[in-house]
Amino acid sequence: MEKRVITANKRRKGLAVTAALLGGAMFLTACGGEDGSSRGESSNEVDKAAAKNSSDAHISITPKNGSDNVGINNDVKVTVKGGKLHQVTMTATEDGKAVEGEISADGAWKPKDQLARATEYKIEAAAKDSDGLETTQNSTFTTVSPANSFIGYFTPDDGTTVGVGMPVSINFDKPIKNRKDVQTAIEVNTSSGQEVVGHWFDDKRLDFRPEDYWKSGAKVDVKMELDGVEGADGIYGVQDREFSFTIGRSQVSTVDVAAYTMTVVRDGKTIKTIPISAGSKENPTYNGQMVISEKHKETRMNGATVGFTDDDGKGEYDIPDVPHAMRLSTSGTFIHGNYWGAPFGSGNTSHGCVGLKDVKGADESSTHGAWFFDNSMVGDLVVVKNSPDRSIAPDNGLNGWNMPWADWKAGSAV
Numbered sequence: 280m281e282k283r284v285i286t287a288n289k290r291r292k293g294l295a296v297t298a299a300l301l302g303g304a305m306f307l308t309a310c311g312g313e314d315g316s317s318r319g320e321s322s323n324e325v326d327k328a329a330a331k332n333s334s335d336a337h338i339s340i341t342p343k344n345g346s347d348n349v350g351i352n353n354d355v356k357v358t359v360k361g362g363k364l365h366q367v368t369m370t371a372t373e374d375g376k377a378v379e380g381e382i383s384a385d386g387a388w389k390p391k392d393q394l395a396r397a398t399e400y401k402i403e404a405a406a407k408d409s410d411g412l413e414t415t416q417n418s419t420f421t422t423v424s425p426a427n428s429f430i431g432y433f434t435p436d437d438g439t440t441v442g443v444g445m446p447v448s449i450n451f452d453k454p455i456k457n458r459k460d461v462q463t464a465i466e467v468n469t470s471s472g473q474e475v476v477g478h479w480f481d482d483k484r485l486d487f488r489p490e491d492y493w494k495s496g497a498k499v500d501v502k503m504e505l506d507g508v509e510g511a512d513g514i515y516g517v518q519d520r521e522f523s524f525t526i527g528r529s530q531v532s533t534v535d536v537a538a539y540t541m542t543v544v545r546d547g548k549t550i551k552t553i554p555i556s557a558g559s560k561e562n563p564t565y566n567g568q569m570v571i572s573e574k575h576k577e578t579r580m581n582g583a584t585v586g587f588t589d590d591d592g593k594g595e596y597d598i599p600d601v602p603h604a605m606r607l608s609t610s611g612t613f614i615h616g617n618y619w620g621a622p623f624g625s626g627n628t629s630h631g632c633v634g635l636k637d638v639k640g641a642d643e644s645s646t647h648g649a650w651f652f653d654n655s656m657v658g659d660l661v662v663v664k665n666s667p668d669r670s671i672a673p674d675n676g677l678n679g680w681n682m683p684w685a686d687w688k689a690g691s692a693v
């Protein structure tokens with residue numbers, strides 16, 4: 280009896296050891312034995328099969344997802360290798376407004392028009408390879424904000440015809456510290472072959488002109504490739520555009536304050552002499568070369584806007600319908616019609632403007648004021664001489680011609 284019990288216990292222990300060994304063998308096999316190798320081969324087979332079903336097309340979106348301070352002209356582009364784009368959707372995330380785009384000859388997609396500043400956009404692109412297998416790619420980014428960008432407001436307007444005195448004048452909305460980089464990105468060429476040089480009046484204004492007046496009939500082409508140019512620390516340009524204008528006939532009108540006359544010379548020939556009344560001794564007219572920058576058939580002139588006030592702070596004059604007015608300076612010098620009376624041809628009584636005889640309402644074409652208005656264009660020159668006042672400052676209006684050429688070139692950053 281006892282012998283059988285001992286035998287039974289030994290059998291149980293033997294079975295337990297055998298079971299433990301078998302269990303250990305099963306555990307080890309599950310972690311990396313022959314069965315594991317078989318599974319690895321099976322996984323590779325799956326990966327290979329998946330690769331066969333994936334597209335060979337690879338989409339690249341510029342800018343990368345999450346980018347900010349993105350330019351609004353040329354920074355956005357979608358390209359593909361190993362396939363062709365068949366759908367690109369770009370929207371402003373705030374309002375869902377779609378951005379129209381176009382695919383170029385090389386297969387790249389770009390927005391058709393300039394983007395808005397300080398706006399988040401999302402691009403979703405899809406492409407197919409030669410087997411028709413599709414792949415997709417997305418990107419969300421934000422364009423540069425007004426606070427981190429600058430633009431330049433320019434004159435003259437694109438496609439206009441102007442007088443021989445019209446400079447290219449660019450006024451920036453932010454102070455420019457990197458003047459050389461900004462000026463280098465602006466190119467001004469003329470068909471006349473004249474050398475054109477830029478001059479910085481301050482950190483916001485850059486004008487271009489040749490040494491002498493533009494040649495009649497010349498075409499002037501301007502390229503502003505400012506997109507991405509750093510104008511100051513962290514402030515980038517957002518313009519990439521071209522414009523052009525044409526120089527018309529040459530007209531220079533000389534006002535002789537002492538003689539009370541104006542002589543109009545067109546293409547080298549005197550076409551008219553007109554009696555005028557200029558600024559009084561107390562308020563003389565500036566001397567110098569002045570460019571007509573604006574034309575108004577009628578405009579209001581109030582002395583308070585240019586510092587001529589009475590003891591009550593009201594303007595010394597306030598004329599709501601000054602006829603045939605043309606601006607000569609930023610500070611308020613005009614050449615204009617006068618219907619309220621002045622000693623034309625015999626005296627100077629104005630507050631600094633040059634007056635021509637005219638009628639109220641600006642509807643009489645035979646007056647001197649109307650004739651000069653009709654025969655003048657923006658960019659023509661009015662030269663004032665023999666006035667007791669000083670010469671006009673070159674930056675007071677579009678009047679850089681009053682600066683010697685050597686000084687003008689010295690103000691260039693390139």
